[in-house]
Amino acid sequence: MRGFTNWVSISVLGIALLFFLFVKNQSSSSSTLQNMAQDQPKSIYDFTVKDIRGNDVSLSTYSGKVLLIVNVASKCGLTNSNYKELNVLYEKYKDQGFEILAFPCNQFAGQEPGNNEEIQETACTLFKAEFPIFDKVEVNGKNAAPIYKYLKSEKGGLFGDGIKWNFTKFLVDKEGKVVSRYAPTTSPLKIEKDIQNLLGAS
Structure with missing residues (x-):
């Protein structure tokens, strides 16, 4: 027992x-x-990136603004038309709370081969860009910049999330949320109505 x-x-x-x-x-x-x-990350405001001069920039700096984030290249067939139209949008809406954030990338046919100084000279002098240009980054692969990993996770593309080419565009609202993604061949001016809608949102 x-x-x-x-x-x-x-x-x-x-x-x-x-x-x-x-x-x-x-x-x-x-x-x-x-x-x-x-x-x-809950929004793009959780990221810090480097500008074209190598300085840290917290994206929370752009809190409350509508953003268009673009991976740019100096020697692409889309370069001239995109810079021209991006300049038009920036000039028209920059005083209404709109910013364009350009990230140079050399992953597509080596069409952004220069160093940061050369890229800045091309973008700002040749193409007259007045919007912020940031440090050259990778947008795909294991070394992709964290901001681009986040953008792709928030808005996937056709046939996979990867960035397909230069001048893929992401539209971000005033709360730092990614609301739209546009193909490289989408004209920046075709996005104008979407930008207006976000600028008008309270």
């Missing part, structure tokens, strides 16, 4: 221990998931 009692006691203790370990594991898993959720 005593042996049976001991066996029952050991069994109860074993079950209690297993239950304790299960609850602890669940709590740990829940805590891990919560931490992962907290680490996930």
